[in-house]
Amino acid sequence: MSRLIRIFDTTLRDGEQSPGAAMNLDEKLMVAKQLARLGVDIIEAGFAYSSPGDFEAVRRIAHEVEGPTICSLARARPEDIDRAWEALKGAPKVRIHTFISTSDIHLKHQFRLTREQARQRAVEMVARARGYVEDVEFSPMDATRSDPKYLYEVLEAVIAAGATTVNIPDTVGYAAPQEFGRLIRGIRENVPNIKKAVISVHCHNDLGVAVANSLAAIVEGAGQVECTINGIGERAGNASLEEIAMGLRTRKDFYGADTRIVTEEIVKSSRLVSKITGMVVQPNKAIVGANAFAHASGIHQDGLLKEKTTYEIMRPESVGLNKSTLVMGKLSGRHAFKQRLEDMGYKLADDELNKAFERFKRLADQKKEVYEEDLEAIVAEELQTIPETYRFKSLHVESGTDMTPTARIELEIDGKVAQQTGTGDGPVDAAYRTIAAMTQTKSTLLTYAVKAITGGTDAQGEVMVKVEEGPKTVTGHGADTDIIVASAKAYLNALNKIAYWKSRKDDAPKIHYI
Numbered sequence: 001m002s003r004l005i006r007i008f009d010t011t012l013r014d015g016e017q018s019p020g021a022a023m024n025l026d027e028k029l030m031v032a033k034q035l036a037r038l039g040v041d042i043i044e045a046g047f048a049y050s051s052p053g054d055f056e057a058v059r060r061i062a063h064e065v066e067g068p069t070i071c072s073l074a075r076a077r078p079e080d081i082d083r084a085w086e087a088l089k090g091a092p093k094v095r096i097h098t099f100i101s102t103s104d105i106h107l108k109h110q111f112r113l114t115r116e117q118a119r120q121r122a123v124e125m126v127a128r129a130r131g132y133v134e135d136v137e138f139s140p141m142d143a144t145r146s147d148p149k150y151l152y153e154v155l156e157a158v159i160a161a162g163a164t165t166v167n168i169p170d171t172v173g174y175a176a177p178q179e180f181g182r183l184i185r186g187i188r189e190n191v192p193n194i195k196k197a198v199i200s201v202h203c204h205n206d207l208g209v210a211v212a213n214s215l216a217a218i219v220e221g222a223g224q225v226e227c228t229i230n231g232i233g234e235r236a237g238n239a240s241l242e243e244i245a246m247g248l249r250t251r252k253d254f255y256g257a258d259t260r261i262v263t264e265e266i267v268k269s270s271r272l273v274s275k276i277t278g279m280v281v282q283p284n285k286a287i288v289g290a291n292a293f294a295h296a297s298g299i300h301q302d303g304l305l306k307e308k309t310t311y312e313i314m315r316p317e318s319v320g321l322n323k324s325t326l327v328m329g330k331l332s333g334r335h336a337f338k339q340r341l342e343d344m345g346y347k348l349a350d351d352e353l354n355k356a357f358e359r360f361k362r363l364a365d366q367k368k369e370v371y372e373e374d375l376e377a378i379v380a381e382e383l384q385t386i387p388e389t390y391r392f393k394s395l396h397v398e399s400g401t402d403m404t405p406t407a408r409i410e411l412e413i414d415g416k417v418a419q420q421t422g423t424g425d426g427p428v429d430a431a432y433r434t435i436a437a438m439t440q441t442k443s444t445l446l447t448y449a450v451k452a453i454t455g456g457t458d459a460q461g462e463v464m465v466k467v468e469e470g471p472k473t474v475t476g477h478g479a480d481t482d483i484i485v486a487s488a489k490a491y492l493n494a495l496n497k498i499a500y501w502k503s504r505k506d507d508a509p510k511i512h513y514i
Contacts, residue, residue, distance in 0.1 A: 002252055002257055002258045003223070003257040004257070004258065004259070004260070005218060005222075005223060005225060005244075005248060005258065006042065006200075006224040006225070006259075007039075007042070007224075007225060007227065007241060007244070007245065007259050007260070007261060008041065008042040008071075008167075008200060008202075008224050008226040008227070009035050009040040009042065009043050009044065009068075009226075009227065009228065009229070009241060010044040010202075010226050010228055010233070011035070011228040011229045011241075011273060012028050012032060012043065012044060012045050012057070012061075013044040013046050013047060014044070014226075014228060014233045014238055015229065015232040015233050015273070016046075017233060017234040018232045018233055018277065018279060021232060021278070023276055023277065025057050025060065028045070028046070028057045028060075028061065029057075029060060029061060029064065030272070030276070031229075032045060032061045034265070034268065034269050034272050035269065036065050037262065037265050038262055038266070039259075039261045039265070040068050040241075040260075040261070041068055041069065041224075041260060042068055042070075042095060043061065043065065043069070043070055043071065044072070044073060045057055045058040045062065045071065045072060046058045046061075046073070047072065047073040048072040048073075048074070048080075048084045048086070048087040048088075049074060049075070049077075049079065049080040049083040049084065055083065055086075058070070058072045058084070058087040058088065059087040059088075062087065062088050063090065063091050069093040069094065069135065070094055071094070071095040071097050071137070072084035072087055072094075072095075072096060072097065073097050073098075073099070074096055074097065074098045074099075074129070075098065075099065075100070076098050076099060076100035076122055076124075076125040080098070081096060081098060081125055081128045081129050081132070084096045084129075085129075085133070088132075088133070089132070094133055094135065095135040095136065095137055095165075096129040096132065096133050096136055097137040097138075097139065097167070098122075098126060098129055098136070098137070098138055098139075099139035099140070099167075100118055100122050100140070101118065101141040102115075102118065102141065102142065102143060102147075102150060102151050102154050103142035103143070103145040103146040104147065105145060106142050115150055119150075119153065119154050122138060122140075123160075124161075126138050126163045127162055130162030134164070135164055135165075136163050136164055136165070137163065137166070137167055137200065138165070138166055138167065139166075139167040139168075139169050139202065140154055140155065140168070140169070141169055141171050142171045142172065143168045143171070143183070144168075144169075144170045144175040144179075144180065144183065145172070145174060148183065148190075149190075151187070152186070152187065152190045155191045156193055156194075159196050159197045164196075164197055164198065165197055165199075165200050165224060166187075166194075166199060167200035167224070167226060168184065168187065168200065168201050168202070168217070168222075169202040169226075170202070170204055170210075171204060172206060173204035173207050173210065173235070173236060174206070175209075176207075176209065176213075177209055177212040177213050177216040180203070180213040180217060181216035181217060181219060181220045182220075184199060184201070184216075184217045184220040184221060184222055185220045185221070187199060188221050198223040199217075199224070200222065200223070200226060201213070201214050201222050201225055201226065202238070203217075203239045204233065204235065204236065204238060205235075205236040205238060206235060206236045208236070210231070210238060210239040211239050211240055211243045214244055215244070218248070218255060218257055219255065225239060225244050226239070227240060227241040227244050228240070229241050229269050229270055230242070230273055230274060230279065230281055230285070230288065231243070231285075240285075240286070242269075242270060242286075242287040243286050243287055244259070245259050245263060246263060246286075246287050246314060246319065249261075249318075263318050263319055264317070264318065264319065264320045265320060266319040266320055267319050267320035268320055270287075270288035287314075287319055330361070330364040330365055332360075332364070334357055337353075337356075337357050337360055338357075340375065341353075341356070341375060360375070387496070387500065388496055389413065389495075389496055389499040389500070390411055390435075390438075390439055390492050390495055390496055390499070391413075391492075392411060392488060392492050393410040393412055393417065394409075395410070395431060395485055395488055396408040397427045397430065399426065399427040399430070404423050405423060405425065405426050405427045405430040406422070406423050406430055407421065407424070407427065407431040407433075407434045407484075408420070408434075409434045409435055409488070411435070411438055411492075413438070418438055420437060420438050422434030422437060427484050428483075428487045431484060431487060431488050431491075432445065432487070432488075435492065435495070439495055441498070443467045443468060443494075443495065443498055444467065445465060445466075445467055445491075446467065446468050446473065447464070447465060447466035448463070448464075448465050450462070450464075450483060450487075461479065461480065461481065461482075461483040462478070462486065463478045463479070463486040463487045463489070463490040465490045467491070467494040467495065467498065469502075472498060472501055474497040475494065476490045476491060476493035476494025476495070476497065477489075477490055478490030478491070478492075478493055
């Protein structure tokens with residue numbers, strides 16, 4: 001029987017302490033509602049005393065978000081405790097979380113209190129909070145640098161005063177996993193009334209072991225973990241919620257513990273927090289990074305195609321992704337290349353596949369990653385050349401601040417030269433509108449991007465466009481020292497691909513479309 005570990009999410013409090021990650025009230029409500037869908041047990045909605053904005057956020061979330069217990073942080077001061085209660089009162093499931101430091105370095109230099117004074121204040125403020133709510137959490141800040149015997153005494157005293165959860169913070173990310181595990185074990189063995197409270201942990205990631213410390217604590221009996229979406233938080237961040245949840249779920253055989261987290265909501269939660277805070281998730285981030293379910297090694301890809309569990313310990317669907325990704329590059333093997341082509345709709349004979357694979361390998365040596373559009377080009381160029389239905393002949397553009405941009409385009413269409421003039425909002429728009437009218441395309445331009453191939457004002461510009469017509473989306477490329485000409489070439493390159501795919505028959509030689 002697995003133990004149930006409570007997930008205390010502090011994205012809206014500690015997570016918001018990440019530089020640049022502050023959220024407004026509407027954004028906090030949006031995140032809180034997603035956290036409820038994710039299935040967290042407790043949401044630390046903010047620090048009610050710190051500002052009118054935080055007070056209102058705690059109040060609104062406590063009254064409007066259903067499911068989780070809503071918590072406000074409060075220093076071990078009467079005014080903080082009272083303000084937290086003002087924000088929470090009347091809501092169905094609430095908690096006050098109060099704290100004071102227990103490490104000598106903090107007591108001496110920051111709080112200027114003796115050990116006895118700190119313990120007495122902790123007891124008084126827990127009792128005050130308990131007078132308002134039944135669910136009270138106490139944290140001895142900087143617990144991992146505190147004298148263990150003094151820490152035990154404080155924990156025993158606050159539990160006697162009414163604390164229902166005692167949270168052990170590794171405030172500065174100082175502890176090592178084995179050391180932190182021993183601390184939790186010591187608390188279980190040396191605090192006489194510890195069974196009357198849940199042991200929680202709150203680990204920071206300054207040395208990169210916040211998740212490891214949290215999991216070590218669970219092994220030693222912790223029943224709650226404080227964490228954040230994407231691991232955001234003060235300095236190097238907090239323990240990552242998604243890593244804790246999936247670590248327990250995936251290795252239930254080892255930890256004998258699990259959470260209520262609806263793991264299929266993990267990616268959605270991660271992307272929402274990333275979008276709101278502007279904090280981009282690193283590609284190699286566990287669980288939610290862009291590369292978390294992407295496979296580049298040819299050996300790995302081959303094994304994955306034969307049996308998913310050879311190289312995936314979690315299903316991508318379990319965290320809210322549709323599927324794994326085979327990253328096509330110089331390490332990819334023939335099996336993965338063939339599979340990707342078949343996924344795209346191509347089934348090639350062995351000799352055709354070998355020819356295309358050789359071209360792919362040459363291209364992969366030049367590019368970090370080969371995309372589907374590159375593979376389409378390989379198939380088209382190596383096995384059957386895409387005919388130029390529309391051939392670029394010439395372009396003349398007039399534009400300025402005091403005139404309507406005008407483009408005169410000359411194309412060869414199915415072997416016949418045609419010329420037309422049109423206008424637009426700018427020189428590129430004028431050229432594209434004119435080309436669209438001449439080709440009578442029904443396609444939609446989805447993406448237009450420009451980059452310089454080399455440096456300097458005489459650099460050759462490369463234009464990439466993505467064009468959609470019906471179910472088909474293609475990419476067109478064009479390059480020229482004149483960016484308007486490059487733009488026209490890219491657009492025509494895409495339109496030629498669409499014309500080819502529309503005209504190609506199922507019995508076309510050497511290529512079979514599935």
